[in-house]
Amino acid sequence: GQNIDQPTEMTATEGAIVQINCTYQTSGFNGLFWYQQHAGEAPTFLSYNVLDGLEEKGRFSSFLSRSKGYSYLLLKELQMKDSASYLCAVRDTDSWGKLQFGAGTQVVVTP
Amino acid sequence: GAGVSQSPSNKVTEKGKDVELRCDPISGHTALYWYRQSLGQGLEFLIYFQGNSAPDKSGLPSDRFSAERTGGSVSTLTIQRTQQEDSAVYLCASSHHRGEAFFGQGTRLTVV
Numbered sequence: 001g002q003n004i005d006q007p008t009e010m011t012a013t014e015g016a017i018v019q020i021n022c023t024y025q026t027s028g029f030n031g032l033f034w035y036q037q038h039a040g041e042a043p044t045f046l047s048y049n050v051l052d053g054l055e056e057k058g059r060f061s062s063f064l065s066r067s068k069g070y071s072y073l074l075l076k077e078l079q080m081k082d083s084a085s086y087l088c089a090v091r092d093t094d095s096w097g098k099l100q101f102g103a104g105t106q107v108v109v110t111p
Numbered sequence: 112g113a114g115v116s117q118s119p120s121n122k123v124t125e126k127g128k129d130v131e132l133r134c135d136p137i138s139g140h141t142a143l144y145w146y147r148q149s150l151g152q153g154l155e156f157l158i159y160f161q162g163n164s165a166p167d168k169s170g171l172p173s174d175r176f177s178a179e180r181t182g183g184s185v186s187t188l189t190i191q192r193t194q195q196e197d198s199a200v201y202l203c204a205s206s207h208h209r210g211e212a213f214f215g216q217g218t219r220l221t222v223v
Contacts, residue, residue, distance in 0.1 A: 033211055042202060042214035043154070087154065091209070098167055099144060099204075099212055103153035 004102035006088050011108045012078055020073045020086050020105045028093030034062050034073045035087040037104065043087055047073070075107070083109045113137075115215035117203050123221045124193055132188040132218045136205030143180055144204045144212060145188050154202065160186065161208065193222045 003025040012018040024032070031050040035043035049055055049064035049071060061074040075082055085104040092098055116135040124130050136143050145157040156170035160180045171177070175193075180186040190197055200219050204212040 030209065042216050045211040045213070048211055089212075098156070098159045099206075100156060101146070101154040 004088055004090055004100060006086075006102045006105045008103070009106040009108065011110060014078055014080060014109055014111055016078050018075045018078060018107060020075070020088075020107070022071045022073070022088030022102060024069050024071075024088070024090045024102075026069075026090055026092050026100075029066060029090065030093045031091040032062075032064055032071050033089040033091070033099065034060075034071075035089060035101075037085045037087060039084075046086075078109050080109050080111070083107060115203055115205055115213055117201075117215035117218050119218060120216065121219045121221075123223060126195060126222055127192055129189065129191045130193055130220065132190075132201050132203075132220070134186045134188070134203030134205075134215060136184065136186070136203070137213055138184075139207070140205035140213075141183070141208050142206045142212070143186050144206075145178055145186070146202045146204065147199045148202060148217075149199045157188070157201075190220075193220075195222045198222045 006022045010018055033048050034046040036046050037043040047055055047062040049062050052064055052066055054063045059076045064071045085106050087104045088102040089099050118133045141162045143160040146154040148154050158178045159167040175191045178188045198221050200217040202214055202217045204214045206212040
């Protein structure tokens with residue numbers, strides 16, 4: 001089975017930086033994904049890590065440490081439109097690569 | 112199609128009725144997922160299809176739930192004898208075997 005933990009909610013100011021942590025305990029590991037979900041909409045893909053290290057994509061970066069079962073999503077230069085839920089998902093090596101999601105972190109950006 | 116298509120977008124049904132939810136994945140994607148999301152909650156895994164392998168049904172909450180995928184493409188999620196606790200948004204996603212999943216807009220199911 002899998003256990004994926006992330007904080008429930010974080011608040012930050014427009015223009016600031018926020019780091020969303022995700023820890024996982026899985027029977028196998030074959031990649032970690034971050035998704036963004038605005039209220040009432042479907043999740044959209046943000047980033048993918050399968051090797052240790054940092055992946056940077058514009059204002060968003062994602063880090064992975066497989067030995068620690070740990071990832072974070074870093075959002076820089078926060079904008080009001082970044083207010084959303086951020087979902088951490090792990091692909092396991094069993095069941096031909098099922099994607100299992102954490103409960104999501106609600107990020108609130110204030111003016 | 113260009114993206115994952117789900118129908119209907121909204122469904123209101125009476126308790127005890129059966130419902131069918133449809134998902135048309137992105138062409139060429141071998142993997143197809145069904146998730147359920149209640150208001151303010153995370154994604155609850157329901158079922159996973161990968162190519163011609165037997166589906167992973169470990170997330171189905173009861174035997175009232177079933178799903179099939181015909182010809183490796185379109186999938187139908189069926190809920191029999193619906194209950195009020197089945198009310199949620201049902202999300203379908205598809206992916207290449209190890210790629211990122213792309214989600215449809217979901218079906219909002221309301222059981223009254």
